Amino acid sequence: MPGSTDNLAIGYPCVGEPVTSATFSEFATDVESALSSTWTVADSALKPPTARVSRYFITAQTINAGVVTTISFEDELYDRGSFWNPASPTLITLPVTGTYLVTTRIHRSNQAGTLTGIKSSILLAGSTIAASSDNNIISGETGTSITCAAIVHATAGQTMTITGLFAGTVTIMVEGFFDITLISTT
Amino acid sequence: MTIPIGGHGLSCLRGDDYAAIPLWMQDAADSIDSSLSEGRQLLDSYRNRPWYETVNNSSIPVNNLSGYLLPEGAVGEVAPRSGPWTTFSNGLIDNTSNGSLPAGLYLAGSSVTWTVATPNNNTLRTLEVFGLNRINGNVSINVTYDILFQNQTLEASNGLNSLNVTGYIMSDGTLAQIVAAFYHSNTSSDLVVAAGNWRLWLMYMGSGLVI
Numbered sequence: 001m002p003g004s005t006d007n008l009a010i011g012y013p014c015v016g017e018p019v020t021s022a023t024f025s026e027f028a029t030d031v032e033s034a035l036s037s038t039w040t041v042a043d044s045a046l047k048p049p050t051a052r053v054s055r056y057f058i059t060a061q062t063i064n065a066g067v068v069t070t071i072s073f074e075d076e077l078y079d080r081g082s083f084w085n086p087a088s089p090t091l092i093t094l095p096v097t098g099t100y101l102v103t104t105r106i107h108r109s110n111q112a113g114t115l116t117g118i119k120s121s122i123l124l125a126g127s128t129i130a131a132s133s134d135n136n137i138i139s140g141e142t143g144t145s146i147t148c149a150a151i152v153h154a155t156a157g158q159t160m161t162i163t164g165l166f167a168g169t170v171t172i173m174v175e176g177f178f179d180i181t182l183i184s185t186t
Numbered sequence: 187m188t189i190p191i192g193g194h195g196l197s198c199l200r201g202d203d204y205a206a207i208p209l210w211m212q213d214a215a216d217s218i219d220s221s222l223s224e225g226r227q228l229l230d231s232y233r234n235r236p237w238y239e240t241v242n243n244s245s246i247p248v249n250n251l252s253g254y255l256l257p258e259g260a261v262g263e264v265a266p267r268s269g270p271w272t273t274f275s276n277g278l279i280d281n282t283s284n285g286s287l288p289a290g291l292y293l294a295g296s297s298v299t300w301t302v303a304t305p306n307n308n309t310l311r312t313l314e315v316f317g318l319n320r321i322n323g324n325v326s327i328n329v330t331y332d333i334l335f336q337n338q339t340l341e342a343s344n345g346l347n348s349l350n351v352t353g354y355i356m357s358d359g360t361l362a363q364i365v366a367a368f369y370h371s372n373t374s375s376d377l378v379v380a381a382g383n384w385r386l387w388l389m390y391m392g393s394g395l396v397i
Contacts, residue, residue, distance in 0.1 A: 003212060005219035012211040019207050027211055031218055038222045038229075045233040099237060099276065101293070101389065103352070117346040130297035130385065132350030135340040149295050149352040151237060151387045153274065167346055183389060184234045186276040 008034040049081025049095050050181040060109045060173035068121075068165045071106060071176050083180060092160040092178060098185040100152045102129075104162045106176035107145030117167040120146045120176075125158050135167075151183070188213075194221040232392075238275035239387040240266045246384065248300065248368060248377040266365070266386065278390055286320060289359035291391040294334065295352035296366040299383040302375050305341060309372040312338045313349035315386070320362040334364070341372060354391075364388050 004011045010030040013023050053073045055061055063069045072089045081095040094100065106120050119133035130150035137144055152160065164174050188197035188210060195217035199210050266273070278287070296315050314336035335353035339346075349368070355361065366386040370377065 003215075005215050007223040008219045010215040010219055012215040013208040014212075015208050017208060019211075023211075027215070030215075034218065034222055038226055041226050041229045041233070045229040048233070119346040119348060121348070128299070128383075130350055131299050131348035132297070132337070133339055133346035133348045135346055136338075148297070148350045150297060150350075150385070151239060151295075151389060153239075165346065184237060184276050186234055 004030075008037070010034055047080065048182040049083070051079040051081060051083040051092070051179070052077040053079070053084045053092060053178045054176065056175045056177065060175050062171050063164050063166055063174050064171050065113075065166060065168045068163050071162050071164060071174070071178075073176075073178065081182070090161050092180060094154045094156060094158050094160065094180075096182060096185065097155045098153075098182050100154065101149070101181050101183050102152050102160070103147065103149040103179045104177065105145055105147045106162070106164045106174050108166075108172050109175050110173040113172055114169040115144060115166055115172060118144060118146050119165040120148050121163045121165075122148055122150055122152070123161045123163065124152055124154055126161075194218075234276065235390055236275075236277035237387065237389040238273060238278040239385060240271045240273040241382060242270050242379060242384045243272045244270035244381050246270065246379045248370070248379060270381070278388060286359055286362045287357055287388075288390070288393075289357050290393045292355040292357060292361075292364075293352065293389045293391055294355055294364050294387065295350070296386045297348070297350045297384070298366075298368050298379060299348040300368075300377045300379045301347065302341070302377050304375050309341050309370055309375075310338045311341055311349060311368070311370045311377075312336060313351050313366065313368050315351055315353065315364055315366050317355060317357075317361050318363045318365060319360040341370065341375065 002017070003014050011026055013019055053076045055071060055074045058074045061069070061072060070090045073084060074089065076084050083092050083095065085091070085093070102122055104120060104122055108115065108118070115137055117133060117135040117137060119131060121131040122129045129152055130148050132146055132148045134144070134146050162176065162178055164176070166172055188199055188203060188206070190197050196214055197210065199206065203210070294315055296313055298313055315334050317334055334355055335351050337349050337351040339349060355364070364386065366384070368379070368384070
């Protein structure tokens with residue numbers, strides 16, 4: 001058909017051109033194609049890569065005083081984009097290039113030992129993007145937690161980790177969450 | 187004469203409109219294209235939400251009060267200001283001198299890590315994000331400040347030395363810029379923020395229309 005629309009190239013006959021069943025078939029095919037491509041955009045926009053990975057429901061992780069320790073995750077509550085692979089439990093692998101919103105939390109799950117401060121860091125390819133610490137702590141109390149958030153600009157395949165560090169006298173047990181969502185492909 | 191169908195500009199033909207079929211098909215094609223294209227623009231906008239981030243690209247000493255509204259007696263630093271900042275963005279502009287950000291819902295945050303020459307077990311370090319509001323985007327009208335969110339930690343000798351803060355902002359169209367302030371009250375403990383260790387970011391979530 002000689003005519004077509006500006007954006008999605010839906011064809012149509014011009015005045016005086018014979019209209020046959022094939023004309024309608026081509027028109028329906030073009031509309032179907034336009035709808036399908038639009039649904040692909042919608043799917044991408046409304047279902048971005050996103051994941052929540054945790055070390056919470058199974059066992060806690062030991063962190064020794066004064067030692068920066070990479071959190072090793074055990075489970076994923078949801079993972080659209082295959083961010084986490086249990087074969088490499090400390091790594092979050094970014095599936096597409098773009099900007100991600102990342103929020104993390106680690107918290108203490110035991111009471112033993114003296115705790116004077118706690119720090120958590122978000123790293124991209126081994127470099128710290130964001131960090132937070134808290135020195136206003138009641139030493140023997142469980143539930144001490146530290147949260148951290150950042151937007152991260154990354155290329156597909158780069159990996160992220162979170163670390164914990166505490167100041168005190170003995171080991172503590174920690175649990176944690178890592179939440180990530182793609183917010184922009186730029 | 188065609189019969190309108192639905193609310194997207196489509197129509198159907200009557201029995202005596204056979205000769206108008208090509209025109210009807212063109213009209214239908216254009217209406218479908220227009221409706222789908224409008225929807226795709228909105229989806230593309232949502233898929234690539236605007237943001238900006240600014241990061242210090244050289245070391246910053248934190249012992250000079252900036253002149254912004256900070257607690258009396260505190261020494262501090264404000265981001266961004268003239269000096270060593272590199273800004274990255276996806277369509278969101280940091281209006282340092284004029285204009286306003288689009289009305290809507292934003293997520294903002296800041297993260298800072300510092301070193302201190304003489305850590306003592308006293309005083310607080312504070313990181314806060316606040317907004318500068320300009321009426322109609324006019325820089326000559328008095329600017330108002332809204333402290334949005336804040337996080338604090340006690341200075342301690344254990345060397346744990348970072349703060350992170352995040353929160354939502356609903357702007358009615360007068361928000362011109364977000365600013366982060368980092369300050370403390372111990373003038374005997376000079377702080378230094380190394381290059382790349384202070385970030386301030388802003389992300390547009392949506393129009394957030396409230397009726």
